[in-house]
Amino acid sequence: MINLEEKVCRWIEDNKDNAVRLLKKLIAEKSTIGEEFNAQAVILEKLRQFQMEVDVYEPSIIQLKQHPYFVSGRENFAESPNIVARKHGSGGGKSIILNGHIDVVPEGSIGKWSTHPYLAVEKNGKVYGRGASDMKGGTTALLLAIEALEACGITLKGDLIFQSVTDEENGGAGTLSTVLRGYKADGALIPEPTNLKLFIKQQGSMWFRIIVKGLSAHGGTRYEGVSAIEKSILVLNALKELEKKRNVRIKDPLYHNTPIPVPINIGTINGGSWPSSVADLVQVEGRCGVAPDEDMNHVKLEIENGLKSLEKQDEWFKFHPVELEWYGAHWLPNALDENHDLVRSLEASFEKITNHTAKKEASPWGTDGGMLFHAGSIPTIVFGPGETKVAHHTDEYIEIEAMLTSAKIISLFLLDWCEIEND
Amino acid sequence: MINLEEKVCRWIEDNKDNAVRLLKKLIAEKSTIGEEFNAQAVILEKLRQFQMEVDVYEPSIIQLKQHPYFVSGRENFAESPNIVARKHGSGGGKSIILNGHIDVVPEGSIGKWSTHPYLAVEKNGKVYGRGASDMKGGTTALLLAIEALEACGITLKGDLIFQSVTDEENGGAGTLSTVLRGYKADGALIPEPTNLKLFIKQQGSMWFRIIVKGLSAHGGTRYEGVSAIEKSILVLNALKELEKKRNVRIKDPLYHNTPIPVPINIGTINGGSWPSSVADLVQVEGRCGVAPDEDMNHVKLEIENGLKSLEKQDEWFKFHPVELEWYGAHWLPNALDENHDLVRSLEASFEKITNHTAKKEASPWGTDGGMLFHAGSIPTIVFGPGETKVAHHTDEYIEIEAMLTSAKIISLFLLDWCEIEND
Structure with missing residues (x-):
């Protein structure tokens, strides 16, 4: 030097x-x-x-x-x-x-x-x-x-x-x-x-918010309601599947050491208002990674379609689809x-x-x-x-x-x- | 008349x-x-x-x-x-x-x-x-x-x-x-x-609160943390198993028309603080039904033991057991x-x-x-x-x-x- x-x-x-x-x-x-x-x-x-x-x-x-x-x-x-x-x-x-x-x-x-x-x-x-x-x-x-x-x-x-x-x-x-x-x-x-x-x-990233709907009821007869918390588990599983699908596509050697190049992270979950009521609403918030070569709008569409296909798994979602919102932050x-x-x-x-x-x-x-x-x-x-x-x-x-x-x-x-x- | x-x-x-x-x-x-x-x-x-x-x-x-x-x-x-x-x-x-x-x-x-x-x-x-x-x-x-x-x-x-x-x-x-x-x-x-x-x-009932622990991390490298939200799913499943076990025992003909005589209702779920962080804590609140002939303390013990056995399913719970609290209300x-x-x-x-x-x-x-x-x-x-x-x-x-x-x-x-x- x-x-x-x-x-x-x-x-x-x-x-x-x-x-x-x-x-x-x-x-x-x-x-x-x-x-x-x-x-x-x-x-x-x-x-x-x-x-x-x-x-x-x-x-x-x-x-x-x-x-x-x-x-x-x-x-x-x-x-x-x-x-x-x-x-x-x-x-x-x-x-x-x-x-x-x-x-x-x-x-x-x-x-x-x-x-x-x-x-x-x-x-x-x-x-x-x-x-x-x-x-x-x-x-x-x-x-x-x-x-x-x-x-x-x-x-x-x-x-x-x-x-x-x-x-x-x-x-x-x-x-x-x-x-x-x-x-x-x-x-x-x-x-x-x-x-x-x-x-x-x-990696870019975007924040999302998902509203999962249920039907409230007295907790003592919870079978008369539909728990938005139970339905949320299906939503979380669907997001995990989407994450898997999106990541197997990435071949860039720069991501060689990264276990999940573009993760879908579930950051928060909040739902229900009373211990002995069936929760009629759950809100899930998270972050979706975007690969350097991806178009953000394409990614949004992929997640949207993935969540839409929940209705094939459970009829509830056909009549009560989840609401997906891209909110707050994104990073290009x-x-x-x-x-x-x-x-x-x-x-x-x-x-x-x-x-x-x-x-x-x-x-x-x-x-x-x-x-x-x-x-x-x-x-x-x-x-x-x-x-x-x-x-x-x-x-x-x-x-x-x-x-x-x-x-x-x-x-x-x-x-x-x-x-x-x-x- | x-x-x-x-x-x-x-x-x-x-x-x-x-x-x-x-x-x-x-x-x-x-x-x-x-x-x-x-x-x-x-x-x-x-x-x-x-x-x-x-x-x-x-x-x-x-x-x-x-x-x-x-x-x-x-x-x-x-x-x-x-x-x-x-x-x-x-x-x-x-x-x-x-x-x-x-x-x-x-x-x-x-x-x-x-x-x-x-x-x-x-x-x-x-x-x-x-x-x-x-x-x-x-x-x-x-x-x-x-x-x-x-x-x-x-x-x-x-x-x-x-x-x-x-x-x-x-x-x-x-x-x-x-x-x-x-x-x-x-x-x-x-x-x-x-x-x-x-x-x-x-039916009597008691309210409970369960704290599920995780390990926070940046959402972009979520694999470096442990999601308390993911672990909560295992806890919810364990509670569902406990509910099943408790209800098959009930033979009182007065409950003949009741699909789940003593339900375990999950009323609220709240966890995580930021969309792009891995959630390190989830709180679940609910209501546990108590059969007319049951002793409340026995019921508490049964739930406690059921949650303890989560560690057999996932080692995480061995070192980070959930916290169970009976709080707020109960009805005799x-x-x-x-x-x-x-x-x-x-x-x-x-x-x-x-x-x-x-x-x-x-x-x-x-x-x-x-x-x-x-x-x-x-x-x-x-x-x-x-x-x-x-x-x-x-x-x-x-x-x-x-x-x-x-x-x-x-x-x-x-x-x-x-x-x-x-x-």
Whole structure:
């Protein structure tokens, strides 16, 4: 490695404690959808230390709603600001967007966590807490990389745009609003938890809601009603069959290590209103994965037809068909050519830091990469520390070393992609 | 029939419209648990027209909680008064308690009702609405019978005690409090919807709550988690097996016409917190029927053991057993001897009015009869208009004719049981 690269990496090593401190502050500020304000304040506090133009704004729901890719469960972004910080390059280099989402999914049952999800406990080289991997660890790595370049007195030729966005877990309205506000670049990197693999394709996904109908009755004569809970079991089985059918079709070698490339996840079930009444309504909500090459409307039709065929199995569904709604969030799938400059540059940086060849995979989840590409025509790669298996999970954590390693790789990638200004 | 009986029946016929009006007023006042106040006000308004001592009081939760049979989901009875009205007899006759509960179960999905559940629409000789059968129709029949005797100038020898109680659907705390307040009698009649059959035995029941555990994960890699929703299906199947096993044992001919004498009803299911997370917790609530001759603690043990054996089917349950809780309500079972005077007197009145022999059955649900008998040693029979199949159901209704018929039968029963004072 050349001297400058070594200097940057050493600075990152030396500032490990500061990075961990920042990560813990970010985790401590619970930032589920609608509650992102305090976590964004931590980001802002950090950015104020850099020489960057900072743009803090609440996305306009009116503007967003006019866009065909807009999805969100929310009615406004009051107190849910986006933050974008730009460092103008000296000119001549390629520009980059570094994008991380600040929102986290709910913590689930707090009692099932070994440590409180918002206490950000450090243990055996890991920091535990909701959002550690998805994706406050990745965001910390970005801020560390930016700070390292600045601390080492490096000027880049290309513009560097850092984004801390809201609403990713709702489908990417935060990132869509950055595009509508005019933020574009020659490429983008999103440090979602890829376990330091290069995710050059990302699975899209859509949320669905299914209403299953029954006929209520007194629980003591339950045989006089029809239990929507019992009928739901048939619906869940049908969705499992659909998942099987959809996944045997996928031959892309990038999904070689993925047990179920495009899962159908049942996330919630809620039905019935009284222990001793027969439930007349059950609501099931879930997420359907979309392969990078799939058309979302075709997928919708396939699920719809699969549920319709329930009537062959049980006459009840003929006269009381389930209601299927695609609601809330969707994430557009995304695919980058294996030979794109973004891939090559990141691969080279990866090799310099780790002495290994980077692994390339397709991600098992959607990211804001689909939004950046489809809405903003910005080629996007997903690469970051942390592991999918702990994201959206109890005892979510991030390995501190992986966070530092990714910060080093991203720093070197920035030096290569945006190019260094030689005074 | 003797002249006086004819007179009473004719008065009831002539006052059909008034009775229907009263019933509609009662239905219009939604009286789910905690919201009984306005419906009780309608009862009170009616009772004020009678020559009865009226006692309106809020049950004391402190006193109730000391009683071993107390169950309730509520913390107090503020604005949920009980009403007891007593007409002292001239002496020498047997006393009677006429008991009806004012609380109704929630209406479920209003959209599934043909008419609004609290509009009390009259159509084809029926009045539709939540509580029509369970049991505002029965209570109306009681009030009609009492008014008929009074209008016909009849004095009874035995005391007549009318009770409009709260909290039956929670397990009978309202009725328990009438016993604790000192209201006793030689017999009791509860006009729950028996479709004019004599229910001389009543099934008891208990509520349970089961917590099923999973392991959360991101929905995109759902194979890294364990879905509590999937595991719930196994739990529901196990409960169905237990129900089968428990019911093949029941040989009592009174249950001859009952498809499932002691059902296990799954009333609610709720689990998961996010469409694209694997659910780590599901809560299932339901009601377990108890046969008249069963010991409640034995039943609890049987269910507990049945759920424990899930671990043989799936190792997950060995390390993550379900949690079973008996919560909220239970209803004590009740049984009356076939030759008890209550049965004979009611049978005789039934025959006079209908010219048919009364049918005797065991009820497929618990009533406050178990509480009156076990807590107050008051022999209790359950007999009323309306049908179980519409109770706790959408489009619940009551047939007006059945309501009038039951009022006539109950009037004649009162004349016989309490005896008429001959001036």
